Amino acid sequence: MNFIVKNIIRFIILILLQVTVFNNIQLSGFINPYLYVLFILLLPFETPPWLLLILSFFMGLSIDIFSNTIGIHASACVFMGFIRPFILNYISVRDNYESNIEQGLYVYGFSWFFKYALILILAHHSFLFIVEVFSFQNFGDTLIRILLSSIFTLILVITSQFIISKK
């Protein structure tokens, strides 16, 4: 039961952090970090797929409600939740994933977590920014926004892992 409470607290903290701090960071209109995806990254391995999708949906929707973009973050999050099991399969470690363990930085090593987070953040940001502009005009600009924001979010995610693990 402990990890359920932990996830709920993480859910709330991440939403508050996102809407109060990170939504206000808009460097040159190209970098918008979205740290809240950390919630989906850190859900336990054995979360049932359907629950994963629904949790992702509500995570995105909560962000949407605060930033007046109903549906946009939700759709990106659901997409991220959808591909998460496939990514986990793709970059699986030698032994099977142990149950009840959250995929933090030091469970399977830095390079594993880096790969895992990079792919999912890229997928989430691509979906998000494409849905946000809703057209393929000026696709170059969209691509730059996706890449820069992904890098920034990735840095934040990894930093947050370091901070938490040092405690």
Added chain:
Amino acid sequence: MKNLLQIIVRFHFTILFLIIELVCLLLIVNNNNYHKTVFLNSNNAISGGIYEKVTSFSDYIRLTEINDKLSTENTLLHNLLAENYKLSADSFFYYEDSLFKQQYVYRSAKIINNSINKQRNYITLDKGRNQGIKPEMGVITSNGAIGIIKSVSDNYSTVLSLLNSRLKISAKIKKNNHHGSLYWDGKDYRKARLTEIPSHVDINVGDTIITSSYSSVFPEGVLLGTADEILPTTGGNFREIIILLSNDFNQLSYVNVIGDLLKNERIELETEVEK
């Protein structure tokens, strides 16, 4: 049924994903103005294309009818050819005589969208500014008046249909030249109303109603319809007449757009007087 259930159970993850994404899309389109416009615009592009296909198909089906109409019109025009008239040796005229100056130019156009079931009906034509069509030109068929060009884009134009409660057309009774104005009351697409006819005027059911020369849009004498029912006067000096329109607005396909070459001159003169 069992197989279907099995498929649903097996792919429940993907199916759930698709359903949630669909919900998200609905939320996005309904709640964000920008996305709504983009979505509706692309929707319009698709529906416009479909309309055009449907029209071309229904036109094909009605080819016989249209051919009939065209051939009768052809015969009529043949009868008007110069060769059909015997030149009298007693008189002559110059071809460039100013008495015969051309006033009206006709341009043929095709209807690609039309409606008859609203209060304000509009028609879309497949010709526009590039083909010489301008706002306020008259639109007719061989059966009579249709409406007035409202706005034009490069290759399309919209027509304020006679079946539009905002349009009033200056009309007259053919046999005694009494003027009135014709408008649509928004009820039956085959019938319009003629108002401002003095109550002493002699009019019978079946009398022909044509456009008057007061309008700068239509030439004089374009057919509008026939009197169908003469309403009793309600004490005033004027009476209303219900007109059976000569055009069946539900069956239009090709129209002529009338350009008046002397219109500017006329309007200039008329506004000069008003100064």
